[in-house]
Amino acid sequence: MKSLWTLILLALLASCNDELREQQVAFDNLKQQSMEAHDVIMPKMGDLMDLSNQLSKKMDSTNTDLIMSKKSELQKAHDDMMTWMRDYSEKFPYDYKLPKDVNAVNKQLDVLKEEHEEIEELKVRTLRVIDEAQAMLK
Secondary structure, rough: OOOHHHHHHHHHHHHHHHHHHHHHHHHHHHHHHHHHHHHHHHHHHOOOOOHHHHHHHOOOOOOHHHHHHHHHHHHHHHHHHHHHHHHHHOOOOOOOOOOOOOOHHHHHHHHHHHHHHHHHHHHHHHHHHHHHHHHHOO
């Protein structure tokens, strides 16, 4: 009977370890995807400000509202990226280590999912506003 309980306990521990490893892999993959989205946007940060300056030079009495609106979108994309990077680095600092508990990893995975969704939305919005601003300058 004692060996049966030992086998059951070992089976439970093995399944917990498997789940923990799966969650750790999921976390690492999602973190990598988030950084890839970040890496698409980051080189564009200078473009946001350059486009805003170019739009200012193109402004006249017929397009002031349109240009000011686009400049505002460019600035918002820039500000949102800065905010995302600050928030992300507070939640997941450079030397961040995942906990060894499945439930704790799941909680961190949920936080990372939110960060990932946010950076993906920001990537789409940033690329769109850049395209729109460039089209306005043609």
